[in-house]
Amino acid sequence: MAAKSSSFDDGWMRALVDAGQAHVLQHWDALNERERTALRQDVESVDLRRIERLFRTSMDSGDSAGKVEPVQEVFSYEKRSENERRLKKLGLQLIAEGKVAVILLAGGQGTRLGSTKPKGCYDIGLPSGKSLFQLQAERIQRMQTLAAEHMGLEEVKRPIKWYIMTSSFTEEETRQFFVQHRFFGLEPSQVTFFSQGSLPCLTPEGKLILKTSFELAWAPDGNGGIYRALKTSGCLEEMQHDGVECIDCFSVDNALARVCDPVFLGACVEQNAECGARVLAKAYPEEKVGVFAIRDGKLEVVEYSELPPSEAAATDPLTGQLRFNWSNICMHFFTPAFLDRVCDILEAQGLYHVAQKSIPSVDGPIPGIKLELFIFDSFPLAKHTLLVEVKREEEFSPVKNAPGSAMDSPDTARASILALHSRWIREAGGIPDGESVEVSPLLSYAGEGLVDICTGQKISNLSSIGP
Secondary structure, eight states: OOOOOTTSOSHHHHHHHHTTOGGGGTTGGGOOHHHHHHHHHHHHTSOHHHHHHHHHHHHHHOSOOSOEEEOOOOBOHHHHHHTHHHHHHHHHHHHHTTOEEEEEEOOOBOGGGTOOSBGGGOBOOOTTOOBHHHHHHHHHHHHHHHHHHHTTOSSOSSOOEEEEEEOTTTHHHHHHHHHHTGGGGSOGGGEEEEEOOEEEOBOTTSOBOEEETTEEOEEEOOGGGHHHHHHHHTHHHHHHHHTOOEEEEEETTBTTOOTTOHHHHHHHHHTTOSEEEEEEEOSSTTOOOOEEEEETTEEEEEOGGGSOHHHHHOBOTTTOSBSSOEEEEEEEEEOHHHHHHHHHHHHHHOOOEEEEEEEOOTTSOEEEEEEEOOGGGGGGGOSOEEEEEOOHHHHOOBOOSOTTOSSSSHHHHHHHHHHHHHHHHHHTTOEEOSSOOOBOTTTOSSSTTOHHHHTTOEEOOBTTOOO
8 A cells, every 4th residue: 555644644544445445545645735635535525334335235136026016006187186176275274384395306417408507597498588496486485375375374384495405516506596596586594405415436346436546436326315315414304393294305307397286285195195206197108217116015116127018018908008107207295204214214225226337537437336326215115105196288397308309308398388378378268479478487386366367368478477
């Protein structure tokens, strides 16, 4: 091993040697004091015993065993519509009483969109120029207004707390974006940022990879890192202290996300679910989406690549629907108690997904692995999960691909929003003037409140009108 600097305690170096990671020090003699400090700090931030445990457990786990069966119980859109009035009332009451919080998964950058900014900062080209963050913030404000009105109050008991999970790549810029835009009308105190964790990249043999001579290679620990991050950041404890009973969680790239949908919240609470998900019927058998299924008596998400084409295309003779029909769109419900419990269980299990990747290193790109946990990995641990069917044209339009792409692009998301808003205007008795009529979320959350404005009128723009 290279000579050690006398200015540093050598405990961290001995820990590397004992863990079989002495190669991390191979460039030590060539490093200056700043670089040595950076390397020491990087290594000291790694729990070497934990990384060894996660690596061994995950590598030894193999593929999921057990026969996969279709999900039988889904709270259908028809059932939702039949019970909407009662469920909405319950959800609005929970919101007005300050018992609902929102978690936003916002750790990704807009790289595939041609942007280096956090994805939530992206402007999908609406007439208003609003970013994804702004659209979601304004939906939260509107829901607060609706909940207060429902309870006959001037304002909700406590504003909806919005917990935004960033990553090391997006945290600072996300914070600055909210400050720059004055939190889009929300109280700064109701928005909390916390960062998902990172794990060092490893070789297939479990060795730490040096990105440079004095830096380890790191990668986010997956959106399932939310469980550990909520606990270590103190956010989960804060929710429990504040009396939060239910949590709405979704991904930042869904331009149509109905934040805090009171019908969904009401359904989950009424049925005593500790975990829930909004689901869509698959558009076609080959659609590349994970689907909910039952394996060994437990609910889980099965990736499309795990289903043979014949299984993916098989239909139920009684309903005519695909047998594996219910796709995961990352719109979830949790109780704080469930999050508290599964965080400890998932950590004890130490089972992460192993992603084979080319990792940039000091010696050039090399084969390596990233360990990731997915948010749906907690679902098999739930005592009762409710799947609630929603409509694609009302609640799901992801922004994942570059402008001009035929699917899941800013263009398709913009078109989905404008088509929905035009429908609202027509249902309210108005006439959309063209195909680019936008309705501000501050004015309407789901088409309500438009009759007095729209009846008998040609509407060209409602994108900037608020209460």
